[in-house]
Amino acid sequence: MKQEQADVIVVGGGLGGCAAALAVAKMGLRVIMTEETDWIGGQLTSQAVPPDEHQWIEKFGCTKTYREFRNRIRAYYKNNYPLTDQAKKDPFLNPGNGWVSRLSHEPKVALRVLQDMLAPYINSNQVMIHLNSKLMEAEMSNDKVASINIQQQSLSQEIIKLTAPYFVDATECGELLPLTNTEYVTGAEAKQETGEPHALDQPNPSDIQAITYVLAVEYVENGDFVIPKPAQYDFWKTFIPTYSDKPLLSWYAVNSADITSLKEFTLLPNSKKIADLFTYRRAIDTRHLAKNLYEGDISLINWPQNDYFLGSIIDVSEKERQRHLGNAKQLSLSLLYWLQTEAPRYGGGRGYPELRLATTALGTEDGLAKYPYIRESRRIKAVYTITERDVSKDFITENERCTFEDSVGVGSYHLDMHHTTVTNRTFYIPSKPYEIPLGALLPVRLKNLLPACKNIGTTQITNSCYRLHPTEWNIGESVGYLIAYAIDNDISPHQVRVEKNHLSAYQQLLINNGVEIHWPADLE
Numbered sequence: 001m002k003q004e005q006a007d008v009i010v011v012g013g014g015l016g017g018c019a020a021a022l023a024v025a026k027m028g029l030r031v032i033m034t035e036e037t038d039w040i041g042g043q044l045t046s047q048a049v050p051p052d053e054h055q056w057i058e059k060f061g062c063t064k065t066y067r068e069f070r071n072r073i074r075a076y077y078k079n080n081y082p083l084t085d086q087a088k089k090d091p092f093l094n095p096g097n098g099w100v101s102r103l104s105h106e107p108k109v110a111l112r113v114l115q116d117m118l119a120p121y122i123n124s125n126q127v128m129i130h131l132n133s134k135l136m137e138a139e140m141s142n143d144k145v146a147s148i149n150i151q152q153q154s155l156s157q158e159i160i161k162l163t164a165p166y167f168v169d170a171t172e173c174g175e176l177l178p179l180t181n182t183e184y185v186t187g188a189e190a191k192q193e194t195g196e197p198h199a200l201d202q203p204n205p206s207d208i209q210a211i212t213y214v215l216a217v218e219y220v221e222n223g224d225f226v227i228p229k230p231a232q233y234d235f236w237k238t239f240i241p242t243y244s245d246k247p248l249l250s251w252y253a254v255n256s257a258d259i260t261s262l263k264e265f266t267l268l269p270n271s272k273k274i275a276d277l278f279t280y281r282r283a284i285d286t287r288h289l290a291k292n293l294y295e296g297d298i299s300l301i302n303w304p305q306n307d308y309f310l311g312s313i314i315d316v317s318e319k320e321r322q323r324h325l326g327n328a329k330q331l332s333l334s335l336l337y338w339l340q341t342e343a344p345r346y347g348g349g350r351g352y353p354e355l356r357l358a359t360t361a362l363g364t365e366d367g368l369a370k371y372p373y374i375r376e377s378r379r380i381k382a383v384y385t386i387t388e389r390d391v392s393k394d395f396i397t398e399n400e401r402c403t404f405e406d407s408v409g410v411g412s413y414h415l416d417m418h419h420t421t422v423t424n425r426t427f428y429i430p431s432k433p434y435e436i437p438l439g440a441l442l443p444v445r446l447k448n449l450l451p452a453c454k455n456i457g458t459t460q461i462t463n464s465c466y467r468l469h470p471t472e473w474n475i476g477e478s479v480g481y482l483i484a485y486a487i488d489n490d491i492s493p494h495q496v497r498v499e500k501n502h503l504s505a506y507q508q509l510l511i512n513n514g515v516e517i518h519w520p521a522d523l524e
Contacts, residue, residue, distance in 0.1 A: 013041070048361075188207040215362075313325060325372065
């Protein structure tokens with residue numbers, strides 16, 4: 001068995017993992033990062049979801065490195081794409097003009113930018129990345145992770161033993177937690193446990209938010225690109241979810257402004273101002289281009305219609321996990337087939353055969369993302385658990401804001417919980433700009449394992465706002481600096497929080513490196 005050693009092992013190459021690796025490397029330590037797919041970047045790349053962000057993102061509310069990432073995305077288009085003069089001059093260029101994001105862009109561009117940001121540390125051997133690597137097992141000693149084994153998903157199937165003083169779980173589903181016997185929760189907690197008014201009366205660990213297999217499509221005028229009929233199309237065509245009287249494959253979905261009603265959608269912009277879904281997560285708007293680089297606009301299809309909630313992929317057998325992943329893929333392909341053949345067209349007629357599966361956009365043969373979009377992970381039982389009362393506007397007065405003495409970052413997003421696998425419930429609750437408490441990053445028992453994405457100490461309800469791109473990045477970056485500070489001062493991460501002088505010094509380290517830990521008082 002091959003063995004490798006570093007100061008920090010980061011398991012998972014998503015946004016939190018990349019941010020953690022960057023922070024650790026900047027502090028002069030060596031990192032080994034593993035990733036299950038062949039793309040780093042998680043939500044932005046292998047899951048194909050452009051950044052969901054808050055309204056202040058262009059001027060405040062993220063770390064300096066996340067802002068650098070955003071600036072590099074725009075610079076990449078301006079330096080490499082044949083843009084119009086207007087697009088080149090636009091300081092707030094939105095490559096896809098998607099209305100869900102101020103920076104809707106292609107996953108491959110995000111991948112390139114992340115690779116460039118890590119390149120100096122990879123080239124100097126401070127960061128080593130193992131792609132296509134599956135986490136296999138972990139060895140424990142006295143409430144600490146001693147080592148983990150990963151297996152290369154290649155012809156060699158080589159197993160590598162990784163050892164380090166610290167381990168970071170940046171996997172999409174918190175895969176390191178059960179292997180290390182870390183205390184964690186899944187699904188829905190009970191009201192009695194969390195004190196949250198929107199929690200269930202009884203806990204249900206299997207009631208987990210929907211996953212989505214995003215697919216990329218290109219709209220080509222007068223084209224005819226109908227795919228073969230998916231094997232499960234007849235099932236999904238007639239499937240009516242419990243929360244609706246309309247088929248899932250329809251132009252109707254739950255209205256986020258009033259979850260008791262349905263809202264009508266359509267595919268393309270129209271005179272009646274019916275919400276058009278093609279532009280929702282459009283990743284490239286060809287009107288920005290001075291040359292015919294693409295045959296049509298490209299959009300990433302992550303809609304209510306392809307949210308898969310018929311079963312969880314967490315803490316189930318591998319056979320059941322693969323069944324649900326296969327079903328989720330079939331749902332997305334069935335949505336595309338429905339769009340191409342049967343979807344009512346605005347103005348009359350049925351079907352949009354002009355939609356072409358953009359197989360090159362996501363680096364896959366089937367045009368689906370390399371990995372499903374994961375909204376909810378296993379979550380550590382933490383020193384402090386963030387609840388609905390910490391962030392919901394229902395519990396914070398108009399002139400107040402969520403603040404924590406041990407804040408290590410900031411973020412903002414609605415409490416946006418997609419339909420769950422058992423109760424099929426959903427929320428879209430207004431929230432206040434929030435902070436990230438250090439206590440939520442510390443497991444109740446383990447000493448050298450830290451979370452770096454959606455696996456922090458939130459409830460199911462608060463996970464739904466702490467799960468978004470800039471917050472995940474902030475969590476990972478703050479964890480990276482926490483480990484570096486703990487190593488440099490020969491103390492534990494838990495001591496950093498308890499001992500006020502160390503907490504203050506660690507927070508100053510964050511501030512010095514561009515991590516905003518409090519919202520400004522005069523935020524409009």
